[in-house]
Amino acid sequence: MDRWSAAHLNMIETIDKASSAGRALADWASALPPHDSLARVERLTTAGPESMLVPYHSLGVCVAEIPDRLYPGLLEIVHAATWGGVPRIPDGGGGLVQSVAGLGASCVSPGQAAFMNTAHASQEIVSLVQAFAGVEVEPTEWYGPRIYHRGARLLRHCDRARSHVFGVTAYIESSDHQPWPIYFERDRDFLRISLRIGQMAIYEGVRLPHFRPTALDARFFAAAFLHYRPAHENPI
Numbered sequence: 001m002d003r004w005s006a007a008h009l010n011m012i013e014t015i016d017k018a019s020s021a022g023r024a025l026a027d028w029a030s031a032l033p034p035h036d037s038l039a040r041v042e043r044l045t046t047a048g049p050e051s052m053l054v055p056y057h058s059l060g061v062c063v064a065e066i067p068d069r070l071y072p073g074l075l076e077i078v079h080a081a082t083w084g085g086v087p088r089i090p091d092g093g094g095g096l097v098q099s100v101a102g103l104g105a106s107c108v109s110p111g112q113a114a115f116m117n118t119a120h121a122s123q124e125i126v127s128l129v130q131a132f133a134g135v136e137v138e139p140t141e142w143y144g145p146r147i148y149h150r151g152a153r154l155l156r157h158c159d160r161a162r163s164h165v166f167g168v169t170a171y172i173e174s175s176d177h178q179p180w181p182i183y184f185e186r187d188r189d190f191l192r193i194s195l196r197i198g199q200m201a202i203y204e205g206v207r208l209p210h211f212r213p214t215a216l217d218a219r220f221f222a223a224a225f226l227h228y229r230p231a232h233e234n235p236i
């Protein structure tokens with residue numbers, strides 16, 4: 001299967017910052033309230049750093065399928081963490097999530113760490129990230145799968161500079177199987193991606209601020225996050 005097919009490129013929608021929708025997104029991002037989790041981020045910015053960093057990829061994001069060998073294991077972890085669509089893992093507060101009613105993102109861990117380590121370092125995903133990045137990469141950190149609750153939003157942020165150069169967000173499961181759009185900010189536009197279950201976005205998380213401004217309209221949404229950095233300074 002062609003991981004870089006036109007169908008996947010068509011999933012990335014461009015929203016010009018000068019448009020009404022673009023201005024609304026910019027207003028939303030600038031009006032965000034403080035959040036405790038922000039203190040944990042090294043590279044939080046109010047203006048995107050895009051123009052200050054050399055891009056690895058012309059667009060900065062792409063969409064691919066979660067590798068067939070890995071998806072069942074990820075789904076099993078999510079199913080083990082939910083009963084009839086109701087998360088049974090206590091709120092772990094993970095992620096840069098603006099929540100309602102005290103509910104944030106629950107981290108499914110640590111019992112599933114072995115599988116997550118395997119997925120993180122798998123050749124299937126590393127190869128996809130390397131094809132996207134154009135350089136050899138090495139795995140750094142992973143999170144989740146995380147369970148997000150109804151009403152959640154992801155605050156606009158950039159990822160950690162040293163370890164999170166390339167990010168993967170994998171949409172594993174949700175209660176209604178609907179997308180929860182994620183937005184990436186560039187100098188002149190926003191890129192909106194509405195992943196389907198079983199798909200993942202690969203992105204330059206340090207260069208492009210990203211957020212989910214739409215409140216989650218589902219009982220739960222489960223995603224895993226894998227991060228990588230260049231293994232060497234020189235392109236392969």
Ligand SMILES: [Fe+2]
Nearest residue numbers: 158159205210
């Ligand atoms: Fe992020």
